[in-house]
Amino acid sequence: MSLTALLGTDLPLIQAPMAGSQDHRLAAAVCQAGGLGSIPCAMLTPAALRQELQAMRELTERPFNLNFFSHVPPEPDAAREAGWREALAPYYDELGVDPASVVVGPRRLPFNAEAAALVEEFRPAVVSFHFGLPQPDLLERVRRSGAKILSSATTLNEALWLQAQGVDAVIAQGLEAGGHRGHFLDFDLSRQLGLFALLPQLVDALSVPVIAAGGIADARGVAAAMALGAAGVQVGSAYLLCPEASTSAIHRAALQSPAARHTALTNLFSGRPARGIVNRLMRELGPLSERAPAFPLATAAIAPLRAAAEAQGSGDFSPLWAGQNVAGSRPMPAAELTRELALGFAPFAKRG
Numbered sequence: 327m328s329l330t331a332l333l334g335t336d337l338p339l340i341q342a343p344m345a346g347s348q349d350h351r352l353a354a355a356v357c358q359a360g361g362l363g364s365i366p367c368a369m370l371t372p373a374a375l376r377q378e379l380q381a382m383r384e385l386t387e388r389p390f391n392l393n394f395f396s397h398v399p400p401e402p403d404a405a406r407e408a409g410w411r412e413a414l415a416p417y418y419d420e421l422g423v424d425p426a427s428v429v430v431g432p433r434r435l436p437f438n439a440e441a442a443a444l445v446e447e448f449r450p451a452v453v454s455f456h457f458g459l460p461q462p463d464l465l466e467r468v469r470r471s472g473a474k475i476l477s478s479a480t481t482l483n484e485a486l487w488l489q490a491q492g493v494d495a496v497i498a499q500g501l502e503a504g505g506h507r508g509h510f511l512d513f514d515l516s517r518q519l520g521l522f523a524l525l526p527q528l529v530d531a532l533s534v535p536v537i538a539a540g541g542i543a544d545a546r547g548v549a550a551a552m553a554l555g556a557a558g559v560q561v562g563s564a565y566l567l568c569p570e571a572s573t574s575a576i577h578r579a580a581l582q583s584p585a586a587r588h589t590a591l592t593n594l595f596s597g598r599p600a601r602g603i604v605n606r607l608m609r610e611l612g613p614l615s616e617r618a619p620a621f622p623l624a625t626a627a628i629a630p631l632r633a634a635a636e637a638q639g640s641g642d643f644s645p646l647w648a649g650q651n652v653a654g655s656r657p658m659p660a661a662e663l664t665r666e667l668a669l670g671f672a673p674f675a676k677r678g
């Protein structure tokens with residue numbers, strides 16, 4: 327089955343879910359332009375998710391994707407948390423932040439029964455997961471709702487596992503990708519592959535469609551991924567500058583500055599490796615640090631530093647998620663960007 331038939335879209339193009347940087351507005355604009363818009367749910371309470379779903383339904387009747395994280399929550403580790411606070415202490419002093427103001431808590435919850443109930447109620451055409459898949463009973467509820475199920479793989483091993491669990495398509499997430507690595511079985515970063523190495527491996531080995539993600543920012547990138555056998559593409563960073571995205575002013579400025587040419591994988595902001603524009607915290611404490619608590623617990627102690635710095639117009643302590651190929655991105659309406667990207671499908675039109 328072609329990807330457009332599977333997703334119910336005109337184009338085999340998914341706007342990547344980007345938690346913290348977009349909501350239903352960007353998703354709806356992409357849906358209206360023929361792609362599959364995504365609503366990132368990782369940072370939403372059930373009530374906020376319900377509002378997003380209602381707002382989405384008002385803007386479009388087209389198929390869309392709901393995206394969830396499916397990590398295993400870690401056990402809190404007091405010693406590690408204390409070490410992390412110690413590492414950040416000089417910054418608390420500098421910015422006049424009271425360490426007691428840190429609100430400890432997970433901040434990002436994995437897919438759970440409440441989210442499954444909302445999927446059953448609103449019946450999105452597609453549900454995608456990052457960090458593997460939820461528990462089998464929850465996954466079964468999604469499947470029975472009628473949603474097509476996608477998840478990201480960063481190695482052949484992960485892709486084969488996802489296929490064995492019955493996903494409808496696999497997203498091949500190359501090392502170029504912005505935001506969190508979706509890895510869930512293979513944690514050795516030195517073994518993570520760029521898209522051009524990963525994609526053909528997955529295309530050759532899988533029977534389900536493979537969607538290319540990572541570093542695709544224009545029609546040339548789309549055509550290259552399709553030439554390597556992708557059934558479609560998932561594009562994230564290129565959409566961050568669209569007026570419909572909720573990307574912060576600080577993040578937008580960084581994306582359009584020469585600094586955007588230097589991204590790195592860092593675990594400082596959440597506890598899991600994610601690609602972002604290199605900023606002060608990454609330069610001084612990382613970009614990777616063994617002191618950061620496990621995902622998503624590292625976020626709590628950074629949050630007041632981020633807020634204090636952002637109040638002064640600085641992104642020194644903000645996660646500036648971006649893929650390696652974001653330097654050429656331009657601010658333009660999402661529909662226009664979708665149409666430009668779609669030109670890359672033209673030579674492969676027969677594949678649908």
Ligand SMILES: Cc1cc2nc3c(=O)[nH]c(=O)nc-3n(C[C@H](O)[C@H](O)[C@H](O)COP(=O)(O)O)c2cc1C
Nearest residue numbers: 342343344345456503504505540541562563647649
């Ligand atoms: C700002 C940002 C936030 C992201 N948040 C999510 C998310 O919530 N869920 C998810 O599955 N992927 C997330 N990703 C990763 C994307 O799904 C995708 O792998 C990536 O954007 C593709 O690479 P590109 O950014 O170079 O296009 C995020 C990426 C970015 C840039």
